[in-house]
Amino acid sequence: MTGRPSLYSEELAAHICSEIAEGRSLRSICRDDGMPHMASVFRWLKSEEGFSEQYAHAREAQADALADEIVDIADTEEDAAKARVRVDARKWVAGKLKPKRYGDKVTNEHTGAEGAPLTVEIVRFGRNTPSS
Numbered sequence: 001m002t003g004r005p006s007l008y009s010e011e012l013a014a015h016i017c018s019e020i021a022e023g024r025s026l027r028s029i030c031r032d033d034g035m036p037h038m039a040s041v042f043r044w045l046k047s048e049e050g051f052s053e054q055y056a057h058a059r060e061a062q063a064d065a066l067a068d069e070i071v072d073i074a075d076t077e078e079d080a081a082k083a084r085v086r087v088d089a090r091k092w093v094a095g096k097l098k099p100k101r102y103g104d105k106v107t108n109e110h111t112g113a114e115g116a117p118l119t120v121e122i123v124r125f126g127r128n129t130p131s132s
Contacts, residue, residue, distance in 0.1 A: 006040045008048050013080035021066035041057065063098035066090040 001062045005012065012035075029040045045052045070087050077083035094102040112118045 004040070005034065005036050008040075008044045008051070012036070013044065013048070013051050013054060017054050020055070020058040021061035021065065022068055023062055059097050063094040063102055066094040066097075070094075107115060 016029055020026060026038060029035055045055060061083060070090050073083055073086050095104065110118055
């Protein structure tokens, strides 16, 4: 019986990134037979040149896969409560992985006291101030 692989290979890295891009979690991938422990993958992200970029692209693609999965869940899940939990989880993760596309839009509006418009006062300091 052999243990989990802990040595990095481009083939193994490509497989992991492909699975992530299809929507699978790293945790579930690492539970598969013949796959490395998550700690090994995290170590590779720090030590293997190019892997962190490949992994980041896979995570962005994962957000798109999760967004697609939301529609499938909404169309096929018969239990509304279960569907809501599954959809909300995917929406949250997609929003964190790709916030510009799937994150909540946040707007800030500045107002003065009690909602009044802001007023701007320009004050000049120094010798070149006009005399009254």
